[in-house]
Each structure stands twice: as C-alpha cells, then as structure tokens.
Amino acid sequence: MKRHAPITGEQLAEYLGVSRPTLRSDLSLLVMLGLLDAKPKVGYFLGNTYRSSGEPLQQFHALKVKEVQGVPVNVPDSLSVHDAVITLFTENADTLLVVNDQKRFVGIVTPKDLLKITLGNTGSAAIPVSMVMTRYPNIVTLMPDDSVMDAIRKMSLHQVDCLPVIMSREEQAADPEVTGWVSKSNIIRMMADFAAAGELEEPE
Known part of the structure; x- marks a missing residue:
C-alpha cells in the first residue's frame, strides 16, 4: 500500500493473487480503524492512524503464531x-x-x-x-x-x-x-x- 498508493481494490487483489470479494471485509475494517483511507474512483491509501503513528504494523513482524x-x-x-x-x-x-x-x-x-x-x-x-x-x-x-x-x-x-x-x-x-x-x-x-x-x- 505504501509503495503503490493510491491503489484500487481490484489492483490490490491482483497484487495479492486473490479475488476482490475476498478482500472487501478486510479493507472495510482497515478503513474503519483509520489504517487506510479510501476515495471513490481513486482508491486506497495510508490512513491518518498509520501516518500519525509511523509504522503501526511493524509490531506484527515480531509477533509469533x-x-x-x-x-x-x-x-x-x-x-x-x-x-x-x-x-x-x-x-x-x-x-x-x-x-x-x-x-x-x-x-x-x-x-x-x-x-x-x-x-x-x-x-x-x-x-x-x-x-x-x-x-x-x-x-x-x-x-x-x-x-x-x-x-x-x-x-x-x-x-x-x-x-x-x-x-x-x-x-x-x-x-x-x-x-x-x-x-x-x-x-x-x-x-x-x-x-x-x-x-x-x-x-x-
């Protein structure tokens, strides 16, 4: 997202090798959390929560199953x-x-x-x-x-x-x-x- 934004849901699904419906609920939640923002006919880009806190998902790289x-x-x-x-x-x-x-x-x-x-x-x-x-x-x-x-x-x-x-x-x-x-x-x-x-x- 950081590299390709703004990016449409269809483009993101293609990058990840999944179908658009598979991502729909996940993208909606990330927008709700402020990690992503979305504009009609433009696409998704990093949200205010992500930008204000630096790299919030960085912690996930250290988490184990x-x-x-x-x-x-x-x-x-x-x-x-x-x-x-x-x-x-x-x-x-x-x-x-x-x-x-x-x-x-x-x-x-x-x-x-x-x-x-x-x-x-x-x-x-x-x-x-x-x-x-x-x-x-x-x-x-x-x-x-x-x-x-x-x-x-x-x-x-x-x-x-x-x-x-x-x-x-x-x-x-x-x-x-x-x-x-x-x-x-x-x-x-x-x-x-x-x-x-x-x-x-x-x-x-």
Missing part, C-alpha cells in the same frame, strides 16, 4: 457428520480439526464439506467425518514459531480463513500434534485492539 493462536476445536475422526454439524454450532466454529485415537492431527472439516455430503443424501448423518474431511498433509498449516505475517500471507495466498498450528514432526510418516489455530477474525480482532489501545506505534 504461538502468541496469538487460539484453542482449536478438535473432534475425533469417528465423529458422525450429524454430530459434527452440532459441534460447529455449539462451539461457534468455522472449522473443525480432526484427530485420531492418538490425538494426532489428521484433517479438517468445514461447513462446506458437511453441506456437500448431506445434500440429497438421507443416510449421510451417520457417516464419520473421516470420510468427508480434507486430509493432512493436503492442508496448509503453521508452526508455533512462524510469524503472524507468515500466517497472513498464507491465508491470503490460499484464500482460507483459518490455519491449524502443528508441532514439527520427528519423522515424515508420523501424524503431527495440533497445538492451536489462527483465524483471520482472530488477527483482525487483535489489530482492532491494538488500534483502540493506541499501541500501534513505532517501536523506539
């Missing part, structure tokens, strides 16, 4: 699709992390996965989530010592709202241990808290 990750909603791979739907609602979760009997990470289940299997399939409720989940290692993940900026880049590149945090595997064949997750809403909420507290300032 382990400092911001949340507690994951883990479910066993034997859980039924019916119970998975209930868990999504009761836990207010967008994604369920699936673990095996040894509590090792084996996959994820999203509302879209559950919708696909249940539409027009009267017997789908009894199917275990292991039959509908996206399996590891075909999942983008984070490590605890990755930076928050790495998490943001991965979310943007792969157009996902949540990334599991796993411990490194001692050997390639073993399933990893899941320690948490990082969501887009979690990061945006943290940015809002920083701005509200007046903490988005240039480090001395």
